[in-house]
Amino acid sequence: xxxRKRILDDLDQDIRNHxxxxxxxxxxxxxxxxEARRAALLKFGNVSRVKEETREVWSLVWLEQLLQxxxxxxxxxxxxxxxxxxxxxxxALGIGANTAIFSLIDAVMLRSLPVQSPKDLxxxxxxxxxxxxxxxxxxxxxxxxxxxxxxxxxSGCSFSEPLFREIADANMFSGVVAFANSxxxxxxxxxxARVISGQVASGDFFRALGVNAALGRIFVPxxxxxxxxxxxxxxx
Amino acid sequence: xxxxQARQRIELLQGTLDLLILRTxxxxxxxxxxxxxxxxxxxxxxxxxxxxxLYPALHRLIKRQWISVExxxxxxxxxxxxxxxxxxxxxxxxxxxxxxxxLAGAIARILRPAEQERKS
Numbered sequence: 113x114x115x116r117k118r119i120l121d122d123l124d125q126d127i128r129n130h131x132x133x134x135x136x137x138x139x140x141x142x143x144x145x146x147e148a149r150r151a152a153l154l155k156f157g158n159v160s161r162v163k164e165e166t167r168e169v170w171s172l173v174w175l176e177q178l179l180q181x182x183x184x185x186x187x188x189x190x191x192x193x194x195x196x197x198x199x200x201x202x203x204a205l206g207i208g209a210n211t212a213i214f215s216l217i218d219a220v221m222l223r224s225l226p227v228q229s230p231k232d233l234x235x236x237x238x239x240x241x242x243x244x245x246x247x248x249x250x251x252x253x254x255x256x257x258x259x260x261x262x263x264x265x266x267s268g269c270s271f272s273e274p275l276f277r278e279i280a281d282a283n284m285f286s287g288v289v290a291f292a293n294s295x296x297x298x299x300x301x302x303x304x305a306r307v308i309s310g311q312v313a314s315g316d317f318f319r320a321l322g323v324n325a326a327l328g329r330i331f332v333p334x335x336x337x338x339x340x341x342x343x344x345x346x347x348x
Numbered sequence: 349x350x351x352x353q354a355r356q357r358i359e360l361l362q363g364t365l366d367l368l369i370l371r372t373x374x375x376x377x378x379x380x381x382x383x384x385x386x387x388x389x390x391x392x393x394x395x396x397x398x399x400x401x402l403y404p405a406l407h408r409l410i411k412r413q414w415i416s417v418e419x420x421x422x423x424x425x426x427x428x429x430x431x432x433x434x435x436x437x438x439x440x441x442x443x444x445x446x447x448x449x450x451l452a453g454a455i456a457r458i459l460r461p462a463e464q465e466r467k468s
Contacts, residue, residue, distance in 0.1 A: 119407065119417060122429060126429050127403065129379070129381070129428050132424060132426070133381040136424055155398075155399050157399065157400035157401065158400065159400065165403075166404045169404055169407040
């Protein structure tokens with residue numbers, strides 16, 4: 113690119129110089145200066161067309177050089193097939209792994225949840241510097257981390273039911289729901305019974321998330337009391 | 349120039365100008381105007397190069413690295429570009445010259461078969 117620019121930069125000067133010498137020659141042959149210059153220009157031809165054609169010579173140089181480089185690269189790679197195979201395999205595995213991980217993250221974390229306003233949802237957990245100092249039964253909620261007496265930094269812990277009721281009654285949020293893994297459940301009805309994994313959720317769960325039942329009605333507060341009637345609600 | 353003179357002048361074939369430039373530069377580096385003059389003079393004014401067409405040709409040759417450019421001072425005391433034949437250009441000149449001889453010979457044999465037979 114720089115070579116091209118350097119060479120073309122002086123083209124104007126070169127052409128001016130050329131016409132001047134021709135003019136001078138004509139004058140020395142006895143032409144009056146005016147006519148000498150006109151004759152020189154006539155002999156040179158169309159100046160702007162010449163400039164244009166000269167620039168065109170260089171216009172695709174970068175592309176030609178790129179193709180040359182590509183051809184050279186391919187030739188070198190063909191000379192050492194083992195190296196080429198290792199490189200291609202490494203790249204393929206790297207790209208493949210990245211794609212797989214991204215697809216997973218995309219599905220699990222980036223795709224918005226199928227609820228009314230996903231961006232307003234928050235998950236509440238509690239952390240502490242030390243595990244609560246309790247004897248026997250402890251009802252602070254479960255922690256995925258170490259909860260033995262005196263352990264430090266319990267984190268990501270869930271709330272116990274009394275604490276959940278406190279938060280729900282405080283009216284800080286438009287809706288507060290609780291859920292917990294129920295483990296395996298037995299689903300029976302028409303046809304053979306099946307084992308499914310389920311969640312235990314508070315009665316307000318679907319209403320707070322803004323999800324409606326496809327058939328019948330969703331759970332409402334009160335359905336989670338011991339006296340409530342059994343209810344099934346398919347969601348989609 | 350008179351019309352008769354103009355008619356006797358010959359348009360250059362495509363690519364021939366490159367060959368003529370290379371041949372002219374064989375005697376040493378010169379600037380653009382001098383190349384045009386040399387071609388006219390050495391062909392007894394039969395080959396009349398439209399002087400401007402010299403420049404795209406020169407740049408084609410630079411791009412192929414058959415000639416190189418250097419700074420110099422022209423006879424009117426101006427900074428000017430001097431064109432010099434490279435080693436690659438010298439080899440190319442030999443190739444192009446032998447190609448031209450073959451072409452000229454072949455065309456001559458087609459146009460004047462009788463003369464060729466008489467000679468041989």
